[in-house]
Amino acid sequence: MKVTAVIINLLYFLALAPFLEGVMRKVTARIQSRQGPPLYQPYLDLLKLLGKENLNAAGHPVFRLAPLLAFASVLSAVALLPLAGQSSFLAHSSDLMTLIYFLTLSGFFILIGALASGNPFAGVGASREMMTIIMLEPVLAMTLILGVVRAGSLNLLAATGGVSSARGLSYFLMMAVYLVALQAFVSRQPFDIPEAEVEILEGPYIEYSGPNYALFRYTLNLKRMFYSWLFVAGFLGFWLPGSPVLNLAIQTVLILVLFVLISVVGATHPRFRMDQALKFYAVLVLLSLVAVGLGVRGW
Amino acid sequence: MWLWNKIKQLAISFRAGMVTLHYPFEPRPAPEGFRGQPVWDHTKCIGCAGCASHCPARTIFLRDICQELRILLYDSSRCTYCGRCADLCPEKAITMSDKFELATDNRQDITQSLELFMMTCQRCGRCYDLEIKNYIDRLSSLGYRYDSLEARKVIRRSTADFSPEELEKTVTYERPGRLEK
Amino acid sequence: MSRKEELVRWLEKELDGNFISAEATIPGRLFIDLKREALSAAATGLMNRGARYQVGVGYDARKSGQGFGLVHTFAFDKDSLLVALRTFAPEDDPEFDSLTPLIPGAGWSEREYQDLLGLRFRNHPNPRRLVLSDDWPEGIYPLRREVPHDLMPPAAEEVAFRLEEAPPGTSIVPLGPFHASLHEPAHFSVYVDGEDIKGCEYRGFMTHRGIEKLAQTELTYNDVPFVAERICGICGSVHSVNYAQAVEAAAGLRIPRRAEFIRMVALELERLHSHLLWLGVAGHLIGFDTVFMQAWRIREKIMWLAERLTGNRKTYGMVIIGGVRRDINQDRSEDIRAVLKEVEREMLALEKAILKDRTIHKRTRGVGYLSREEAVKWNLIGPVARARGVDMDARRDHPYAAYDEVQFEVPLADSGDVWGTLVVRVKEVYEAIKIINQCLDKLEKLPKNEPLSVDLEGPIPAGRQGLSLVEAPRGEAVHYVLTGEENRPERWRVRAPTYPNLQAVPSMLLNNKLADFPIIVGSIDPCISCTDRVLVVERRSGKARLLSGQELENLSRGKRSKK
Numbered sequence A: 001m002k003v004t005a006v007i008i009n010l011l012y013f014l015a016l017a018p019f020l021e022g023v024m025r026k027v028t029a030r031i032q033s034r035q036g037p038p039l040y041q042p043y044l045d046l047l048k049l050l051g052k053e054n055l056n057a058a059g060h061p062v063f064r065l066a067p068l069l070a071f072a073s074v075l076s077a078v079a080l081l082p083l084a085g086q087s088s089f090l091a092h093s094s095d096l097m098t099l100i101y102f103l104t105l106s107g108f109f110i111l112i113g114a115l116a117s118g119n120p121f122a123g124v125g126a127s128r129e130m131m132t133i134i135m136l137e138p139v140l141a142m143t144l145i146l147g148v149v150r151a152g153s154l155n156l157l158a159a160t161g162g163v164s165s166a167r168g169l170s171y172f173l174m175m176a177v178y179l180v181a182l183q184a185f186v187s188r189q190p191f192d193i194p195e196a197e198v199e200i201l202e203g204p205y206i207e208y209s210g211p212n213y214a215l216f217r218y219t220l221n222l223k224r225m226f227y228s229w230l231f232v233a234g235f236l237g238f239w240l241p242g243s244p245v246l247n248l249a250i251q252t253v254l255i256l257v258l259f260v261l262i263s264v265v266g267a268t269h270p271r272f273r274m275d276q277a278l279k280f281y282a283v284l285v286l287l288s289l290v291a292v293g294l295g296v297r298g299w
Numbered sequence B: 001m002w003l004w005n006k007i008k009q010l011a012i013s014f015r016a017g018m019v020t021l022h023y024p025f026e027p028r029p030a031p032e033g034f035r036g037q038p039v040w041d042h043t044k045c046i047g048c049a050g051c052a053s054h055c056p057a058r059t060i061f062l063r064d065i066c067q068e069l070r071i072l073l074y075d076s077s078r079c080t081y082c083g084r085c086a087d088l089c090p091e092k093a094i095t096m097s098d099k100f101e102l103a104t105d106n107r108q109d110i111t112q113s114l115e116l117f118m119m120t121c122q123r124c125g126r127c128y129d130l131e132i133k134n135y136i137d138r139l140s141s142l143g144y145r146y147d148s149l150e151a152r153k154v155i156r157r158s159t160a161d162f163s164p165e166e167l168e169k170t171v172t173y174e175r176p177g178r179l180e181k
Numbered sequence C: 001m002s003r004k005e006e007l008v009r010w011l012e013k014e015l016d017g018n019f020i021s022a023e024a025t026i027p028g029r030l031f032i033d034l035k036r037e038a039l040s041a042a043a044t045g046l047m048n049r050g051a052r053y054q055v056g057v058g059y060d061a062r063k064s065g066q067g068f069g070l071v072h073t074f075a076f077d078k079d080s081l082l083v084a085l086r087t088f089a090p091e092d093d094p095e096f097d098s099l100t101p102l103i104p105g106a107g108w109s110e111r112e113y114q115d116l117l118g119l120r121f122r123n124h125p126n127p128r129r130l131v132l133s134d135d136w137p138e139g140i141y142p143l144r145r146e147v148p149h150d151l152m153p154p155a156a157e158e159v160a161f162r163l164e165e166a167p168p169g170t171s172i173v174p175l176g177p178f179h180a181s182l183h184e185p186a187h188f189s190v191y192v193d194g195e196d197i198k199g200c201e202y203r204g205f206m207t208h209r210g211i212e213k214l215a216q217t218e219l220t221y222n223d224v225p226f227v228a229e230r231i232c233g234i235c236g237s238v239h240s241v242n243y244a245q246a247v248e249a250a251a252g253l254r255i256p257r258r259a260e261f262i263r264m265v266a267l268e269l270e271r272l273h274s275h276l277l278w279l280g281v282a283g284h285l286i287g288f289d290t291v292f293m294q295a296w297r298i299r300e301k302i303m304w305l306a307e308r309l310t311g312n313r314k315t316y317g318m319v320i321i322g323g324v325r326r327d328i329n330q331d332r333s334e335d336i337r338a339v340l341k342e343v344e345r346e347m348l349a350l351e352k353a354i355l356k357d358r359t360i361h362k363r364t365r366g367v368g369y370l371s372r373e374e375a376v377k378w379n380l381i382g383p384v385a386r387a388r389g390v391d392m393d394a395r396r397d398h399p400y401a402a403y404d405e406v407q408f409e410v411p412l413a414d415s416g417d418v419w420g421t422l423v424v425r426v427k428e429v430y431e432a433i434k435i436i437n438q439c440l441d442k443l444e445k446l447p448k449n450e451p452l453s454v455d456l457e458g459p460i461p462a463g464r465q466g467l468s469l470v471e472a473p474r475g476e477a478v479h480y481v482l483t484g485e486e487n488r489p490e491r492w493r494v495r496a497p498t499y500p501n502l503q504a505v506p507s508m509l510l511n512n513k514l515a516d517f518p519i520i521v522g523s524i525d526p527c528i529s530c531t532d533r534v535l536v537v538e539r540r541s542g543k544a545r546l547l548s549g550q551e552l553e554n555l556s557r558g559k560r561s562k563k
């Protein structure tokens, strides 16, 4: 029974993640007065990519393995999640650190793949990606740590629930910080710097094609969904009704709403430069530290 | 301030609504006077070669097969749809249609060719006068035409500076050396 | 004493026996013939008197026994005067003094004729190959008479342009030959240190189509406008009008007033849609795709209007020598007014929304800075110069068509950066609308059935010079025509506005971030194919050759291993 819960976790994420990209594209298109592609377009894109030839431009095994590993690590992270307010089967053999570890690992494999491709644009993209990870991973960690502080346990369910257990100053501050950082987590404007199409041509992914690229795309979709799920489960988790099915339904709706919001912000901003963004991120990290501090004081 | 600005931007977008069409599922008719693919009316054409001489893209060709038979061939693949041919045709045998979806993988689809039966003029052997007053236009009338229909090439005998030897020579020109590694 | 007389008198005195003749064909033009020895002295004199260098034109005059001709043109913007200095060099010694040490903006013109005509320039600081492809054989000069226009020498394998080594401490990011932010092929090899740009080398001219040569060997006077229109995908009418004006000036033809106003309407419509296009592209380049789409949505109204007016959304095909082809009648003029009103309303809203957007300021202010002095030194033109406080506009300074009969402002900015070009272009949109409305007023007052074009009385005599300017959306475009025999120009030279502006891009890039590269290059609104227009299809390989997937892979791998 418990194993099915993990499978549900995986299926839920795998099925919904491309759809969210579709939502994002549709909303963006509407803001740009376009019809936009149909909502199921990302599924078609993935299918199409899966049917294409895999060009190993770098001729390096790492280059070939990186997408697989990145995909695997993000799936592992997803498997751990206490979806719909239910503790995962794997909960007793994992905790918060495992989750952060898997997430960072998937980012790491993207970097490795980019560097292995040897393309100068991928190199620039990788260095930008790296800076983003270094600056923003703390925000994610602090959010969860706030939950840990509240709940007094490293257990994932407790920690995510802990974030919204008391809605004081620290909660609202952290929520604001997370919302801004979310834009960078899902890499939309103004923070889509590592992939900036017109500058560095999708950066880390430039040399990838076919199924390998599809895996990266899927990885990104899953990651983006994860970050918004975390927002919904963490900050908005306090008023879930309790029945798992209803929980899941409400979470899904909230995630959709969140994606609409992200798309609107993304469509109304230009891209920042790395140096401008870094200043921004620095402030975010500081604020998240402050929020944790406030949380420790019990505010 | 920032938020207000963003709301204004969104307002612009939403006021405009959705403007893209469902093209190609929803056709967009060309307006009146559109310059699409030219269409020849073989009943009107007198084979005067006015269009061929003035086509800036040189994509109308004429070849006199014999004294009585003249072929006119129009190859749309190089056409710029300028409408010069339609303007200059003294018989108004050419109309600029509203066809613009001309992409094809077969050149024959966009080629038009007319076989024109010519009458022989008793005096000059060719009955044709460019009915255009413009000297610029009149200057380049060519008389008999032997364009290469196969190569789709206008054969001009008037290019004074053209030298076939020069063209031939280039094949044996010395090339810059390879870059040393 | 007017500037013209003063110049002629001074040249006569100063150059003494080296001065041959001066001819003033139409008001505002002065064609001077000199001996070759006096060229740099005369150019120095003109520059000291405040002239602005425009372009060099080389041509093959061997048929008339004069060897090779070289024309340098200069503009006196304050006095509405264009001066062309012409010199000749004999066939066996085609060497001229280089003007580049004196005028950096002359560098490209001279290198061009070094490639195309085999001229030599004494003391040129950087006499490298510019126009011809790297595997073009030595010793064939495509602009010479004996070379046929469709000459296509077989390609040489493995010949590549030798880009310079990156300075120590930097690495090269190759932006080009194909790059998403350059919409046409051009190669910037950018030296970066981290994300800071420390320098850059440019290799362009990859899209020559041989248009000038074609006009000089194959086409006739009245064919050329339609080909000229295809020099540029955005400002086609600029080139066809410009060419027609040059020929008309050479032939002494005065076109009907109705035609003049219709040409102006076409030109200003082009400016409108070009600036909106730029605004959109600029938005895209800084990652703001909503600006991109919205600007283009507004632009689309103008495109559809143009389609109704001229029969095509882009290549208007309106211009022939002596006038225009289609009329703007009452109905159409009402149509235009209605569309313009809507565009103006939408534009005001868009302007408010984006000019006040702090996030856009962040990406454009202080980016791509160039001082006024440098702008003058590099002969920058158009909005790029006006954003640096250089007050110039060919429509006002050298009025053509009927621009002297309409009122408009020339917007300026002094910030010297990308932001300045943005502001200038947005303001110019309103000026263009103003001009079109005035033209329509005038058109409505003119007699209805005036002919749209005039015919020539006879063939155009050979050997006459015509020089014409049109203020294109990107800056002034210059066309030089020397009339010839066989009903076609002997020499037709096009200088697109990007030609001088592009030469200054490396200095704009210096010390900016790599992320700003797209918007800085974009800020001059580069039109690579206009700039590259000249001659001979440059092809890597004359023969079509199919590469298998494996071969391609090997190729890209090979490139990588070299790096």
Ligand code: SF4
Binding pocket: B038, B054, B055, B056, B057, B058, B059, B060, B078, B079, B080, B081, B082, B083, B084, B085, B086
């Ligand atoms: S439309 Fe223009 S290019 Fe086409 S055939 Fe007619 S004259 Fe030639």
Ligand code: SF4
Binding pocket: B040, B044, B045, B046, B047, B048, B049, B050, B051, B052, B072, B088, B089, B090, B091, B092, B093, B094
């Ligand atoms: S100009 Fe008209 S009549 Fe003359 S050949 Fe062409 S189509 Fe026929």
